[in-house]
Amino acid sequence: MNEPILIVEGITDKKHIKKMLAQPLEIICTYGTLGLERLDELIYEYDLDHRNVYILVDEDYSGYRLREQFREELPHAVHLYTSKTYREVAATPEPELARMLAGYRFRIKPVYMM
Structure with missing residues (x-):
């Protein structure tokens, strides 16, 4: 498989x-839920059928809907979860998010691993 790719909902999540x-x-944003046509475009554009795909979306209704779309279209994707306490990826404290990402073998800057 090619280089991994991370899919998030919004630009704030991506920057975080x-x-x-x-x-x-490579981190791509869905900007919320996707129509089937746009999802197919993403799969084709980024060759998601042949990449290690990670999904990290908010723990809310739109995040659940998005996960279901990806489970259907990309069953090989790995779903990462932020704590339901924070609900949003962007609201998750950096050390907690860094530890979670490191657990999936993403390399994290040492300053965030306190």
């Missing part, structure tokens, strides 16, 4: 994660 990473990683 990107600053912690000590590795290049």
Whole structure:
């Protein structure tokens, strides 16, 4: 498989994660739920059928709906979860999010691993 890719809902989530990473990683935003046509475009555009795909979305209704869409279309994707306490990826404290990402072998800058 090609380089891994992380799928998040919004640009704030992307920025929150990107600053912690000590590795290049392509992060794409869905900007909420996707129509089937747009999902198919993403799969084709990023060759998601042949990549290690990670999904990290908010713990809310739109996040659940998005996960279901990806489970259907990309059954090989790995779903990452933030704590239901924080509900949103962007609201998750950096050390907690960093530990979770490190647990999936993403390289994290040491300053975030306290």
